[in-house]
Amino acid sequence: MITTDHSVLIPSDWRDFLALTKPRVMTLVVFTGLCGLLAAPGSIHPVIGAIVILCIAVGAGGAAALNQWYEAEIDAQMKRTAKRPIPAGRMARTDARDFGIALSAGSVIVMGLSAGWLTAALLAVSIVYYAVVYTIWLKPRTPQNIVVGGGAGAFPPLIGWVAVTGDVTLMPIVLFAIIFMWTPPHFWALALFVKTDYAKVGIPMMPVVAGEKSTRRQILIYAILLVPFALAPWYLGSVGLIYAVSAALLSIAFVALSVPVGLRTSAEEDAMKPEKRLFAFSILYLFALFGALVADRLIYNAGLIA
Amino acid sequence: MTPEDQKQLEARRKSRNKALGLVLLGLVILFFALTIVRFPDKDDIAAYQAEQEAAR
Numbered sequence: 001m002i003t004t005d006h007s008v009l010i011p012s013d014w015r016d017f018l019a020l021t022k023p024r025v026m027t028l029v030v031f032t033g034l035c036g037l038l039a040a041p042g043s044i045h046p047v048i049g050a051i052v053i054l055c056i057a058v059g060a061g062g063a064a065a066l067n068q069w070y071e072a073e074i075d076a077q078m079k080r081t082a083k084r085p086i087p088a089g090r091m092a093r094t095d096a097r098d099f100g101i102a103l104s105a106g107s108v109i110v111m112g113l114s115a116g117w118l119t120a121a122l123l124a125v126s127i128v129y130y131a132v133v134y135t136i137w138l139k140p141r142t143p144q145n146i147v148v149g150g151g152a153g154a155f156p157p158l159i160g161w162v163a164v165t166g167d168v169t170l171m172p173i174v175l176f177a178i179i180f181m182w183t184p185p186h187f188w189a190l191a192l193f194v195k196t197d198y199a200k201v202g203i204p205m206m207p208v209v210a211g212e213k214s215t216r217r218q219i220l221i222y223a224i225l226l227v228p229f230a231l232a233p234w235y236l237g238s239v240g241l242i243y244a245v246s247a248a249l250l251s252i253a254f255v256a257l258s259v260p261v262g263l264r265t266s267a268e269e270d271a272m273k274p275e276k277r278l279f280a281f282s283i284l285y286l287f288a289l290f291g292a293l294v295a296d297r298l299i300y301n302a303g304l305i306a
Numbered sequence: 307m308t309p310e311d312q313k314q315l316e317a318r319r320k321s322r323n324k325a326l327g328l329v330l331l332g333l334v335i336l337f338f339a340l341t342i343v344r345f346p347d348k349d350d351i352a353a354y355q356a357e358q359e360a361a362r
Binding site: 011014048051054113 | 326343
């Protein structure tokens with residue numbers, strides 16, 4: 001047990017607390033949150049906007065810390081995660097738990113005071129969703145865990161949008177759905193070419209449970225299902241041509257890269273080129289799609305295009 | 307505990323306190339800025355009074 005290990009170095013370095021918040025995951029969270037905030041109709045005071053983004057980032061950091069508190073024993077057995085602060089013995093497990101709770105509660109309270117309690121409630125839901133529903137409940141139980149986990153990553157643009165408008169309409173839910181549908185092909189492409197030790201620790205990841213062939217087929221299915229969601233803002237009439245054209249081109253490329261991944265079978269010692277290409281493109285896809293959404297709205301609001 | 311350990315521990319504690327101090331300072335600035343931004347201005351007061359009038 002890690003909790004009773006007195007060899008843990010106390011006090012932990014502040015950098016270990018920072019590492020606990022998964023700063024790299026945070027960049028995507030901050031970006032999509034900011035896009036939701038900028039694309040929403042209406043205006044928000046820049047100081048409040050900045051605080052909203054900060055709260056989304058800190059809330060995500062708190063959820064990440066709680067995730068590592070709960071999974072410390074699993075992390076210790078996997079090469080990729082064994083160097084995290086708790087399994088490496090640089091932090092007491094309860095410190096991570098308290099840190100995570102403090103960040104989560106603090107971000108929700110500040111969010112409520114700055115952007116209102118509906119936005120704060122959504123932030124709280126997203127934290128509980130990731131730390132409890134995903135980490136504790138579903139991740140160890142179902143190979144669909146990544147599909148469920150995608151929901152956690154899908155909250156930031158919804159929260160950013162609602163901070164501006166003050167109500168939940170169809171458009172922010174569409175943004176949520178886009179990231180939700182995007183996550184499975186994004187993650188499973190990675191899971192196909194990175195040999196992880198998830199099987200060893202009993203986490204039912206799709207390629208391990210359902211096999212490679214089924215995972216590949218599901219990647220293709222999700223990639224195709226993503227298309228109508230990516231185009232939805234356009235036929236809802238919420239965006240203009242810049243988004244519509246960008247989304248169409250990005251969707252064509254995403255499906256085109258998913259087809260070879262979905263239909264082939266890998267050989268022994270396979271270089272996994274199509275999978276790596278799809279994974280790399282999936283990240284670009286999300287940045288470009290949300291970037292196009294914001295560009296579309298900003299140009300429209302500036303009155304450059306009627 | 308060796309003197310080296312002691313020294314390392316103290317250095318770590320010091321840097322951690324510094325980090326915590328910066329976080330607290332940041333929170334002070336955040337709440338100050340939030341108060342200034344959300345403090346009711348003329349328009350807010352007018353809107354509030356209009357609401358009160360309407361309710362009467």
